[in-house]
Amino acid sequence: MTVNLTKGSAAGVPPLSKPERVLLGTVAVAAGAVGILGLASSFDAVSAAAARWGFGAPWMLPVGIDVAIPVFTAANLLLIRVNMPLAWVRFVPWALTLVTCWLNIAAGHSLSAKLAHGTMPLLWVVLSEIAAHVYASRIGAVTGRRMEKIRRSRWLLAFPSTFALWRRMTLWEITSYSDALARERQRQLDRAELRERYGRRWRKHTPHRTRVLLKLGELAPAAKTETAPPPVPPGNGDQEQPEPKPERPARRPRNTTGKAKPKGKSVRSADELLAEARTVTAAWADEDLTAEAIRKTVRTSQANARTLRDALKAERAEAARFRREAEAGAEAA
Known part of the structure; x- marks a missing residue:
């Protein structure tokens, strides 16, 4: 299931217009250039410091640390996407950020040089965090798990x-x-x-x-x-309440058909609930597809309504993806 930034999310966010998409592309290119500048500056500073520290291959130190930041960030997002999150993976990019900033600061000789060397790698780190935040938000919007x-x-x-x-x-x-x-x-x-x-x-x-x-x-x-009903307040002790007369039980009607009537409503299975919800919400808009509306329409519990909402949203997202792929194939043909 692909994530498209130009499409509206399930929360009702309108899609981006053409000027906004152009602006988004320009900002993405500029951000990539700024991130590359920060990565190159960090590479030069840490490589020179690693050579002074006696590393046999000085280039491996900045490449290993700076490239590991977006790698572990992407790994954390993919784990969240496949519903296998690991809490400690989220802190690995932050720890690597502190390490690369400290190495760049140590590479400087004066206070201004230390400040400049420590600031440049932050450009690459901030760019990685922004991209991770955008993708994490879209994952939550698609899967319905983002609070x-x-x-x-x-x-x-x-x-x-x-x-x-x-x-x-x-x-x-x-x-x-x-x-x-x-x-x-x-x-x-x-x-x-x-x-x-x-x-x-x-x-x-x-x-x-x-x-x-x-x-x-x-x-x-x-x-x-x-x-x-609310309890009746007791009266005075001198007055006795009259005892209610026993009611005669109603006569049981004679069963003329010989078939026993069902005593209660049968419990619907998960597949039956999903089929009924799919039928009644076929004409609903995405913003109207809420758990409360499904609960009132299908007459089920809140937990089942949330499960049905997530399943229906996932089906609609999958159908939208197939339509986009079909349109792209038709345009390519």
Whole structure:
């Protein structure tokens, strides 16, 4: 699956226009030239220092260190892409960056020379980090595993509630910020309804299952109707409450067909859920393909909805890639 910077991501980013693509190409060429200058400067300085330090092949030291920085960065991104990340690999380019900067600083004789020698390799390192950040962001957008950030203004204006929102996003793997806001909005409405129904001490009188669903943000309307009614406050001790009359059970209807009716709804398998979701979302736009919308339409759990969302997005990305390859083949022909 290829990653195209000129196409809009799943988060709704519009595609780049033609002038923006030209600007992107110009910046990429200029950045490559600046990175090559930094690499060449680091090569000359570290090679000369390695020759003074007694290295038999002085060119191997700068080449081995400076080239290893983008190599390990690319290896880390590829591991993330194939869903086999290693946490310690991310720190290898940073350690090599410190090493090459220190070697360049040691190659200088005066303070200004040390500063100049230490700055030049940073051009190559910064270019590698920018490319890694762009590719990592696109990987997260394609696979749906990149967690969107919360606005800084929300952190400043409502820190406690924002921290609680960020905590729920982290604990329950809610990668979409808009989905998290929708769940939080619904949770606040459900909480207000429970408070209106049970009073100020609603936490004490609300059933435990309802409280858990409210905490998870998955308190569905069906769950609300199943909650027990609020307890009736006891009356005066002198007055006795009349005992309710026992109701006569309704007569069981006679089975005329001889076939037993199913007691409950059968559980749908993962393939059935995916087929149904694929059918109902065929006409949806990419920005409308969210876990919350799928959950409400297919009537499934939030975990299944997130799985269906990731599968549908992956299918659409694969189909888009095939279309681009077909168009490229047609143009080449």
